[in-house]
Structure formats: structure tokens, C-alpha cells
Amino acid sequence: MNDPIPLFGFTTNLLELASFVLSVITVALNIRQLHWAWLFSIVSSGLYAAVFFDARLYGDMGLQFVFILVSVWGWFNWLRGDDAQERLQVTRLNTPDRRSSLGATLLAFVLLAWFLKTYTDTDVPYADGFLTAGSLLGQVLLSRKKLENWHVWIVVDVLYVGLYIYKGLMLTALLYAIFVIMAIMGLRAWSKTCPQ
Structure with missing residues (x-):
């Protein structure tokens, strides 16, 4: 699955293409708020873990395993609903939740960057740590159907495009450029269903 394949003027492999x-x-499927998105997330995260291991993006590799766990939780939340057993609705973060989310993300960034710099051979510990922390935030917010998840994904995905170009993962860079557009579409679609 790691044999090179030419595609649109650059090289990829079947593993990256399937991911x-x-x-x-x-x-x-997330944009349409369909719970089957979580199944595809689990499979794609498992495959991307292998892609990122090969690229020495260990934060992103580890993130894929967290994504698998959060996807199971998100699937459960979307099917079960809220505490009143009602279908989970799109809502916004309140001010205290915004602050705690930002604080937790900054702490995760510091810890991840330190770990990656100290214990791995990655050449991008700060970028990998920052984007991993941001992705964790985006995934948790998505699992709880918080509108702000799309804001997080727009920022993170734009920055990931540059990182993946730097690492030579051109198909994945293209994917994240597409994700930016899809995140904008998601923000628009979810804004229509979110109470002001």
C-alpha cells in the first residue's frame, strides 16, 4: 500500500489515497449532521495514523488514535442526544466554555510540543504540537455539535496545508485545502440551525 503512484502531477500511495x-x-456527512460520519472517521483515522507515522508526524499520528476514541464518543452523542435524551442540537459555546477550551488547548500545545521535541525525531515539534492541540479541540467541539468547531477547523486546516506541503504529503495538503472549503460550508449550514 506504500508503493508510489503518480496522481495529478505529484506522487502518493494507496494508503494516503484511501485516507x-x-x-x-x-x-x-458531518456537514449534513449524519451520524454515519463517525464510522468513516474511525476508518480514515486508522489509515491516516499509518500515513503520518511514515512522515514522522507523530503528534498527528497519535491524534488519529484520539480521533478514533472521540469518534466513538461523538457517534454515541449524536445517536443518544443530550442529557434529556433529545437529539443533540447545534449550539454555541458560552463565554466560560470558550475560555476553558482556549486554556486547555494552549496547555495541550505546550505539553505536546515539549513531548515531541524531547522524545521524538520530528523536525516540526511546535507546528505538530500546535495543530494537534487545535485538532483535538475541533474534534471535541464537533462531537458536542458546537458551532465553533467549524471556526477551529478553518484555522487548523489552513495551517495544515502548509505543514503537509513542507512534509511532501501533497495529496493530504490538497485534502486539507478542500477541508477549508468544506469547513466554511459546514459553518454556513450549521449557522442556519443554531439558535442565536
Whole structure:
């Protein structure tokens, strides 16, 4: 699955290509608020863990395993609903939740960057740590159907495009450029269903 394949003027492999396709399906289903997105997320995250291991993006690799766990939790939340057993609705974060989310993300960034710099051979510990922490925030917010998840994904995905170009993962860079567009679409779609 790691044999190089030429595609649109750059080189990829079947593993990255399969991860790409499943990831696009995941986000498209998330935009439509369909719970099947979580199944595709689990499979694509498992495949991307292998892609990122090969690229020495260990924060992103570890993030994929967290994504699998959070996807199971998100699937459960979307099917079960809220504490009143009602279908989970799109809502906004309140001010205290915004502050705690930002604080937790900054702490995760510091810890991840330190760990990656100290214990791995990655050449991008700060970028990998920052984007991993931001992705964790985005995934948790998505699991709880918080509108702000799309804001987080727009920022994170734009920055990931640059990181993946730097690492030579051109198909994945293209995927994250597509994710930026899809996140904007998701923000628009979810804003229509979110109470002011």
C-alpha cells in the first residue's frame, strides 16, 4: 500500500489515497449532521495514523488514535442526544466554555510540543504540537455539535496545508485545502440551525 503512484502531477500511495477519500466523505456527512460520519472517521483515522507515522508526524499520528476514541464518543452523542435524551442540537459555546477550551488547548500545545521535541525525531515539534492541540479541540467541539468547531477547523486546516506541503504529503495538503472549503460550508449550514 506504500508503493508510489503518480496522481495529478505529484506522487502518493494507496494508503494516503484511501485516507483522503474516506476523510472527504467524513466531512461531507458531518456537514449534513449524519451520524454515519463517525464510522468513516474511525476508518480514515486508522489509515491516516499509518500515513503520518511514515512522515514522522507523530503528534498527528497519535491524534488519529484520539480521533478514533472521540469518534466513538461523538457517534454515541449524536445517536443518544443530550442529557434529556433529545437529539443533540447545534449550539454555541458560552463565554466560560470558550475560555476553558482556549486554556486547555494552549496547555495541550505546550505539553505536546515539549513531548515531541524531547522524545521524538520530528523536525516540526511546535507546528505538530500546535495543530494537534487545535485538532483535538475541533474534534471535541464537533462531537458536542458546537458551532465553533467549524471556526477551529478553518484555522487548523489552513495551517495544515502548509505543514503537509513542507512534509511532501501533497495529496493530504490538497485534502486539507478542500477541508477549508468544506469547513466554511459546514459553518454556513450549521449557522442556519443554531439558535442565536
